[in-house]
Amino acid sequence: MQVPERVTICEVGTRDGFQIEPDFIPTEQKIEVVNALSEAGVPRIEVTSFVHPKVVPQLRDAEAVMAAIRRRPGTRYAALVPNDKGASRAVDAGVDAIHTVLSASESHNLANVNMTIAESIDKLRAVAQIARRAGVPMQCGVSTSFGCPFEGDVPLDRLEDIVARLVDLGARGIGLADTTGMANPRQVATVLERLTPRFPGIEWTLHTHDTRAMAIPNILAALEYGVTNLDASIGGLGGCPFAPGASGNVCTEDLVHCLHAMGIATGIDLDRLVAVSRRVEQIIGRALPGQIIKAGPSTRRYPVPDTVAGRLPRG
């Protein structure tokens, strides 16, 4: 199996996850989680989003969170923005990178950001200028890249056209997002086979949701096609408030465990990450879908039962 030696994980739980929690998570607890993720060695964190506070009230404290987190050298702190207003707020808050959002399907884009795709691209041109002036990289995420909960299939020609526009306006990276877990590994391979050779020098990120238990299979397909940047959410938090049926992202600790078991480095301390996940469960008051938090790593060993111990062949 052809896989990279190292991948870069971007933790998105404090954005993609906290944005849909029914209760507002107190600002201090958001800061505590970001700091704990940093201390676990997570190289990239999408801390929050600078969107309309009435549309996503759970993240209305974006400025306060950005201002108070402890920045670990070696971690890149980004935020999600939909438009120029969000980009200015993010730059003023001192983000290290801007992650933009638009969808590959018109209906999801309208539901999510109240704009047509063409209107979004116009706004993202202004975002690109703000990012350039501030000297921060811009990574453009494309929601519903692998299918839309309203429209179904998203034609690959349309996805390619959107990516071309984003690259034209200055995207350094492109994030292909499977917003409601509709992708399958063969489709991921087909999409990457088409797009990656056409846009050399672009850093590709796969953003997965485990809605149908296909996140890790999809990631494995992407690794074989050279993708080395993956989004994931602590505990498997996550979901889009404007996409019916959306559920959590691939669980960060489960993904890190899988990668480490395959000999792929992440720079992340798995034990610490599991501790963060336990703390997030306490904060939100319910169990999360992650498996490793329950099963322990595959290196875990149990004592041999007494009934078996005396019967083991020697040597």
Ligand code: COA
């Ligand atoms: N942050 C704060 N306020 C913003 C804003 C931003 N990023 N963008 C726009 N606004 C304000 C404007 O200043 C304006 O304020 P005013 O009425 O006081 O003048 C008001 O919102 C309306 O501006 P408009 O450009 O018409 O925005 P809209 O109402 O069409 O909303 C978005 C568009 C993109 C701001 C909104 O749909 C949004 O925040 N969506 C985010 C969805 C999201 O986070 N989804 C999950 C992640 S994928």
Ligand code: ZN
């Ligand atoms: Zn998402």
